[in-house]
Amino acid sequence: MAGDEKRRVRDSEAFKAVFRPGERFRESEVYRSVVRHPRPDTPRGRAMTSFHNFFLHLYPVKVPREVLSFRSTFRLGFIATVLFVVLFVSGMYLMFFYVPAVRDAYFDMHEIRTSVAFGQFMRNVHRWAAHLMVVVVFLHMLRVFYSGAYKPPRQFNWVLGIGLLLLTLALSFTGYLLPWDQLALWAITVGTNVAGNAPVLGAEFREVLLGAPDVGGAALLRFYVLHIYVLPSLVILLLAVHIWRVRKDGFAIGDREEVAEGEMGGGPSEKEVLADARS
């Protein structure tokens, strides 16, 4: 009886208006014209929704509860991905006001800081996100190492991860020259001199990177093209394969017996739903 009364209150218009304002929207014609099927309320229905949605299909239909706990990954890979998106968007904004030429670069940077709308803010967002990404990617690598996720079958993803770490550092290094101030100039001079002293192809590598014997206009242009086009494209490519591999291999913590046998909730497994959908 108490249950009936509860349900009656929950179904009342007044209760929905206060505690579930979204429900009215979901019942509207506009919402139904976009989302055509009813909300799935069976395990199989929920699994099918996951398969047929572009964004949700990135996630497995079912995982042991413990795999989702914060401490299994500290969400560090996810945070690194978000930081990359922040860098991409804020970098695009800065590109509207920056010309990679010796005559313009420093003054453009000065203009961005003093006269461009949201210029100082966007520049700071870009700089802080860049510093943070280096730290977060490094912490992510430590987490992966200490949870043994570099071992088979995830060794290929570890190698991809090393590629992503090097690309993150290269993005940081190439971005450093772009303000074209004294700090940038001398930091890149020192950095490329160090690279130039590497054995075998060090000197050649330095020259290809700078486009001239010293840091100058050619180096600025090369670093710019690497920074805004070549390196981000490679990150996007490697990251797509990296996340695809995580999806295929599952999280390392899920391999542990006590986790794999842990609570999963009812309903069919991902394999069962897939077989069902294909039959």
Ligand code: HEM
């Ligand atoms: C741009 C840099 C990187 C991004 C955006 C990134 C992104 C991700 C994401 C989203 C995951 C899913 C789990 C999580 O959130 O922790 C993941 C897992 C993983 N990452 Fe990365 N990653 C990066 C760099 C690295 C590096 C430097 C390594 C190691 C050298 C690495 C190796 C791995 C491995 C082996 C997994 C699977 C972990 C497991 O099964 O528990 N990643 N990465």
